[in-house]
Amino acid sequence: MKLLKPYWKGYKFDLMIAILMVVISSVAMLLQPTLLSNIVQAITDDNLNKVNQIGLQLLILAVIGLVAGIVNTIFAARASQGMAADVRESAYRKIQTFSFANIEKFSVGNLVVRLTNDVTQIQNVLMLVLQPLMRMPILFIGGFILAVRSIPQLWWIILVMVILVGSVAYYVATHIGKKFGRIQGLIDKVNNKVKENLQGVRVVKSFNQEKSEEERFTNVSDELKDVNIEIGYFFAMVMPAFMFIGQGLMVVAIYLVGNMVDTDPGLLAQVTGFTNYIMIIMNAIIVGGMMLSFATRALVSMGRIQEIMTTEAELSYREDGQKITDGRVAFDNVSFTYDGEEKPTLKNISFTTESGQMIGIVGATGSGKSTLAQLIPRIYDPTSGSVKIGGVDLKTVDESSLRDAVAFVQQKATLFSGTIADNFRQGLATADESDMKRAADIAQASEFIEQYDDKYNHVVEERSANYSGGQKQRLSIARGVIASPKILILDDSTSALDARSEKLVKEALDEQLNETTTFIIAEKVSSVINADNIIVLDEGKLVAYGPHSELLETSPVYREIYETQEAKEVRHDDK
Numbered sequence: 001m002k003l004l005k006p007y008w009k010g011y012k013f014d015l016m017i018a019i020l021m022v023v024i025s026s027v028a029m030l031l032q033p034t035l036l037s038n039i040v041q042a043i044t045d046d047n048l049n050k051v052n053q054i055g056l057q058l059l060i061l062a063v064i065g066l067v068a069g070i071v072n073t074i075f076a077a078r079a080s081q082g083m084a085a086d087v088r089e090s091a092y093r094k095i096q097t098f099s100f101a102n103i104e105k106f107s108v109g110n111l112v113v114r115l116t117n118d119v120t121q122i123q124n125v126l127m128l129v130l131q132p133l134m135r136m137p138i139l140f141i142g143g144f145i146l147a148v149r150s151i152p153q154l155w156w157i158i159l160v161m162v163i164l165v166g167s168v169a170y171y172v173a174t175h176i177g178k179k180f181g182r183i184q185g186l187i188d189k190v191n192n193k194v195k196e197n198l199q200g201v202r203v204v205k206s207f208n209q210e211k212s213e214e215e216r217f218t219n220v221s222d223e224l225k226d227v228n229i230e231i232g233y234f235f236a237m238v239m240p241a242f243m244f245i246g247q248g249l250m251v252v253a254i255y256l257v258g259n260m261v262d263t264d265p266g267l268l269a270q271v272t273g274f275t276n277y278i279m280i281i282m283n284a285i286i287v288g289g290m291m292l293s294f295a296t297r298a299l300v301s302m303g304r305i306q307e308i309m310t311t312e313a314e315l316s317y318r319e320d321g322q323k324i325t326d327g328r329v330a331f332d333n334v335s336f337t338y339d340g341e342e343k344p345t346l347k348n349i350s351f352t353t354e355s356g357q358m359i360g361i362v363g364a365t366g367s368g369k370s371t372l373a374q375l376i377p378r379i380y381d382p383t384s385g386s387v388k389i390g391g392v393d394l395k396t397v398d399e400s401s402l403r404d405a406v407a408f409v410q411q412k413a414t415l416f417s418g419t420i421a422d423n424f425r426q427g428l429a430t431a432d433e434s435d436m437k438r439a440a441d442i443a444q445a446s447e448f449i450e451q452y453d454d455k456y457n458h459v460v461e462e463r464s465a466n467y468s469g470g471q472k473q474r475l476s477i478a479r480g481v482i483a484s485p486k487i488l489i490l491d492d493s494t495s496a497l498d499a500r501s502e503k504l505v506k507e508a509l510d511e512q513l514n515e516t517t518t519f520i521i522a523e524k525v526s527s528v529i530n531a532d533n534i535i536v537l538d539e540g541k542l543v544a545y546g547p548h549s550e551l552l553e554t555s556p557v558y559r560e561i562y563e564t565q566e567a568k569e570v571r572h573d574d575k
């Protein structure tokens with residue numbers, strides 16, 4: 001409930017009207033049995049005038065109840081939809097502040113379920129609270145008082161019913177809550193499975209994995225079905241139990257009243273009211289119990305959203321952060337260990353670059369090249385040591401200054417659905433056509449963009465499915481360079497380009513972005529042979545740093561990588 005505190009204030013009016021209408025419709029409902037008793041009495045007394053009068057009153061009550069019910073639904077829907085949307089948007093905003101490590105911990109699929117399914121649970125329960133749940137105590141207390149007032153001698157029957165029905169309802173609410181908790185977890189699993197499968201649909205098909213993927217999905221889906229069925233069975237047994245208790249006690253009440261009528265004939269008219277009130281009380285407890293069990297499901301969901309809201313971003317930025325003014329980069333004794341891993345991925349790395357230099361990063365697979373690069377835009381903080389850009393320690397940097405200074409182009413180009421221009425504007429919000437043309441020229445993307453009639457307004461479909469791997473990489477490089485960042489990182493991001501295009505991109509970068517410090521992570525040493533300096537990584541250690549010619553002389557590791565690759569290329573050319 002703490003979760004909703006900041007939001008309800010914006011919906012005070014809607015909430016007040018919804019609650020007022022609940023009270024009115026509940027009171028209208030409570031008055032009906034008394035009027036029914038009176039009408040039975042009037043019929044017994046043969047008083048037609050009174051019968052008509054009470055009939056009219058009953059009609060008016062029914063109309064009031066109906067109108068109050070409709071108005072309640074309208075305002076309850078406005079408040080619950082509005083509050084749920086606010087919760088969803090706040091949680092989304094909060095997720096935007098998360099670091100990469102935060103998102104990895106939750107997992108993307110899990111966060112999606114929290115923002116969709118869990119928020120819907122909260123919305124549903126708000127609607128329930130503003131309708132049946134709020135009505136329950138009014139009907140229960142009112143029904144209790146009016147039932148005792150109509151036949152005071154039978155107060156104990158009501159008490160027995162409250163205890164019996166209340167105990168069953170309590171049992172249901174507490175037991176079912178746990179199962180609802182499991183359901184949310186299983187929905188996460190189903191969602192993750194679907195996401196993984198659809199994102200990797202090409203792999204699934206090319207490796208003929210449809211059957212085994214289907215099996216894995218069916219297992220999770222069946223587990224979800226089983227828990228849902230268990231809940232269904234539970235309710236299937238509980239409802240008749242409630243009915244049995246209520247109707248059994250009603251039979252007892254009627255039997256006892258039947259005996260009492262001999263000595264007190266006035267009781268006959270009261271039986272109608274009494275039995276009706278018993279039904280109202282019983283319904284209030286049953287509905288209340290059911291609603292409470294749904295509410296426990298929403299409480300689980302609230303807990304899951306609250307977890308997002310209270311998660312501290314693993315990386316925080318200072319309000320008075322320092323601005324970056326140039327593209328020098330300095331690593332000072334940097335070590336880095338991934339969360340949950342025992343061994344460090346990077347060990348005591350130190351190097352410095354000047355602004356505008358081109359730096360190659362080479363090393364075997366898994367040697368830590370991407371990890372090192374990720375420390376520059378502060379995707380992670382080093383476990384020890386410091387990373388500085390333009391002399392500013394990234395722990396004290398201003399966030400937007402860092403974002404403006406560093407552009408990171410990843411190997412797996414991620415474009416967003418929309419148009420090419422939309423994607424370019426993520427790199428530079430104010431980009432006009434000439435900015436786009438310059439960036440596209442550098443990235444060697446103009447040659448295919450120019451062929452589209454709508455050029456930069458050409459559509460990018462979901463998951464950029466309408467572009468080839470190489471085109472995606474070019475567009476993503478263009479987005480990276482469009483704002484002329486102080487630092488540009490290309491993480492193996494020309495891997496899908498042919499040798500000629502790759503060469504042209506590098507030349508264009510050299511000419512057009514000579515102020516930009518460019519890091520190029522490359523599988524092939526030949527791609528970075530002309531770099532000012534090359535970082536050579538071996539099992540997380542920086543084993544050499546310098547220009548190609550110097551490293552060939554001084555670094556056995558570098559020489560070995562270079563010579564092995566050279567030999568491979570010669571063999572390849574000979575074929």
Ligand SMILES: Nc1ncnc2c1ncn2[C@@H]1O[C@H](COP(=O)(O)OP(=O)(O)OP(=O)(O)O)[C@@H](O)[C@H]1O
Pocket residue numbers: 338339341345363364365366367368369370371372
């Ligand atoms: N998010 C992560 N959590 C835990 N370990 C990770 C994570 N990312 C990478 N690693 C591990 O860190 C090591 C270095 O990975 P990294 O991606 O930096 O290597 P790389 O040199 O870029 O490799 P490649 O050339 O294959 O891209 C690997 O052993 C990898 O398993």
